[in-house]
Amino acid sequence: MLVIRRRSGESVFIGEGIEIEILDIEGSQVKLGIRAPRSIPILRSEVVLTGRANRAASRQVSAEQLTSLASALRKEFSSNSSDPHR
């Protein structure tokens, strides 16, 4: 990972066509401006990770796996009267 320090108003170029500018820094939050060709998607990393998790979750499951997990959840739910996190 390349690490660069920038101040508000400064920017970096990625290749010829992508520029990232620090527009504002307010407390712990940085406002970024990104110039890039429309063909390049720009997504928050949480969205990318969610996409990966969704794809992993969309695999076919068997009826047995489904009913087995459901049964375990019902047992877990009924035996746990307070916090489900252990």
Place this chain on the structure above:
Amino acid sequence: MPDLASTGRIVTFPHGLPGFEDQRDFIRRDDPAFAPLVVLESRTNSALQFVAAPITSIDRNYELTVSARDLEIIGVSYADLQQDSSLVDCLAIVCIPEQGSPTANLVSPLVINRATGIGVQAVSDQTRYRIDQPLRPQEQSICS
């Protein structure tokens, strides 16, 4: 997947789901055989199905974080939601791997307007919950 004969409710995600941006319409299948889990089956591709769980069946004290934009998409106001949390159905997509423990995504729940069936996957940036919350705590997943 079992042959699900029960008629289901339609759920529509106007913006699809991350990774499945073109998938808008799903049928929600409920069945006592696999309750509390539900199955969301794509209307355009019946082979595409997600298993989901009501989030309170995983974490009774779950605190929902949903952006103004996502509330706008599903047509529920923040004020109304504060007053009545049952206005929305909150589901966590469940991943049942071939090997290893099943997990649930508590970071990006499906939030569905109960009255209209319009939903969104509310991707939050909070770090309190896991994208891969183990569902069977007694079997620790390898990656936890």
